[in-house]
Amino acid sequence: MKSLLVIILSFISTLGFAQKIAHQKIFSEHLGEARDIWIITPSGYDSGKTYPVLYMHDGQNLWYDSLAYAGTWQLQENLSVLEKEGLELIVVGIANGGEKRMAELSYYYNPDHSSGNGKDYLSFILEEVMPVINSNFNIDKDKVGIMGSSLGGLISIQALAEFPEVFTVAGIFSPAFWFNPKTIEREYLEKISSDTRIYMISGAKEVYGEVDFPKDQVKAESVLTDVLTQSQFKSLIHEDGEHKEWYWAREFNDAIKFLFKWK
Template identity: 45%
Template sequence: MRTLTLFWAILLLFSCQTVKQDKAGISSSQITIFDNELTIEGLDRPRTIRVYTPPGYADGDQNYPVIYMHDGQNLFEDSTSFAGEWGVDENLDSISKINGLDLIVVGIDNGGENRIHELTAWDHPRYGKAEGKAYMEFIVNTVKPFIDSKFRTKPERQHTAIMGSSLGGLISHYAIYEYPEVFSKAGIFSPSYWWGKGPFDQVEQKKLPNDTRLAFLMGGKEGDNMVKPMQQMVSKILANGHSDTNLTSIINPEGEHNEKLWRSEFQEAILWLFQ
């Protein structure tokens, strides 16, 4: 396995990183933005939350499953993204039309220069203090109750997912293992498992409920330092007894570490997670 160069590490850490934050940006009437209305307890950082509601939400009384996603600036709007958007709203509108699956998505903005700390749950000798525990407590104890009170959600774990890419994939791994009573599904895209032993130790120490669904994705062009650790993690989770019918792992041979890959695989992952 080739050595992770400083350049590659910086690229991975700061992809989906600091974005244009002069305005929240609105991509459609289906996006509601709560601009710095909630604060991460213990870190004293206000955070913008972006909420997508499915077609027909405003005219009905149905309740919907919810996906909580990291790097909210990159989900819906090019103008606020780091390197292009995921097209979450367009993708979900398409899923609604073709497959009849309707979901709410809650995008939690990243913390800019603090992103590297907030999206990691294990300290790193080079990159410093992890703040992922406080960040996930914020999502579980502040954001989720806020969303459940303002939107017609299905709040139970079987209807609740967590999803992210890169460091967002890493913190999504942490979340599904730390809060199995809250989340039953996780989309773990391009996870930064090179970070260290923490997530591997977590898998050894904890076992997920068998109905937990895990969707892994990696681009074949992301490099051995990304691909191999994910393959090792998938093998470890299965060896720990998790059902292979509730885990999917895709390596897109042409995929690179960017929003283009994550956008292209989003629909398939969502349909599998919520089938």
């Protein structure tokens, strides 16, 4: 597997940025199909150092306009700014399953939607993607993060609760708690390790009938402030925030600095 990744790295397109991006397809027994992943490494990657790693959902929307269906997170631009500030990390973008996205990005069943395959999706990350990353890159095992928006935010906080021994930080952007309401119950959120760091945001404009993203975030916040200290948990609701990539791209760097630039 390492030799395969080396070959892939030789065909990187940097698109004018200093970071390097490798693309790979990994066949998943858990998902029953091959899935695209993209690995972005710092411009000054040094095999003698260890790096934080961030696993991100909806990989199609992270940096390539040609793949994105609703704009991108401008990851290369954002990571370039962070590098100039001395913060380097490895980002692993994992493609969503298209029409399978709802099912894969929800750990629990929702009777009104295709849902509840999040266990298989997270097993894919833990058992099939992580071994590839860990065997090819020097990873700081104390700084393993997960991040996503909407359903990606939902499955990220579920990953913290279900696998607290693996994920130490999480960026929870506009989380779709309405899809699996159990996720914001006290009994569930208290499964999250007290050593975790969480950065959570939503926009005041993210209210759609009975679905109220900021209201649900406040419910989660009321529990997480009891689980985590103020230095470990930040929750923000922005007046201009919308359920769109431009918003998540704008807030990415502040989240990363809170999550990773602390020791």
